[in-house]
Amino acid sequence: IQMTQSPSLLSASVGDRVTLSCKAGQNINNYLAWYQQKLGEAPKLLIYNANSLQTGIPSRFSGSGSGTDYTLTISSLQPEDVATYFCQQYNSWTFTFGSGTKLEIK
């Protein structure tokens, strides 16, 4: 299943509400995860099952969507949120990732 993320690059100010999009090539039944990857680090799980917040992740992160269209929202952007964000579907074997959205601070 092809996963398409947009935009590829996003520049926003501290405190902004930020929305990242992920579109699946077919219905993935909410079997979607979001990861944050900082430079030189391993990805970190933020959201699973489209809208469940992983333990220890700040509540400013939230996920939503259904069917083929999903969104990651950061309610108030912080400097430490600078990273690349990937979505991943696990509805179908072979698990696939989007190409990522790089988030910068303006």
Add this chain to the structure above:
Amino acid sequence: EVQLQQSGAELVKPGASVKLSCKTSGYTFSNYYMSWLKQMPGQNIEWIGNIYGGNGGTGYNQKFKGKATLTVDKSSSTAYMDLSSLTSEDSAVYFCARATDGYFDFWGPGTMVTVSS
């Protein structure tokens, strides 16, 4: 605390093989799948395959069949990945990650593999 410790960076010659390791602690190894993933510099993440810690049962991304072989040692709670017939296209960072219902909740720090003569 769940921890995944990966082996160090590798520099290997084209045509050679390499074996990467992922030593785990902080959870019951035999109750979970371990996945391996590939990330080339500045690129997307690719899922290579899964292995079940309990019985060593495997599932592979078709793209990596014949390239990667996954094994486990339950006695040491360690997962391994053999990569064979290496080419420049195999130069990448390889992650192990604990799989829970298809998503990856804990990741190792990654092992960089460089294929060069």
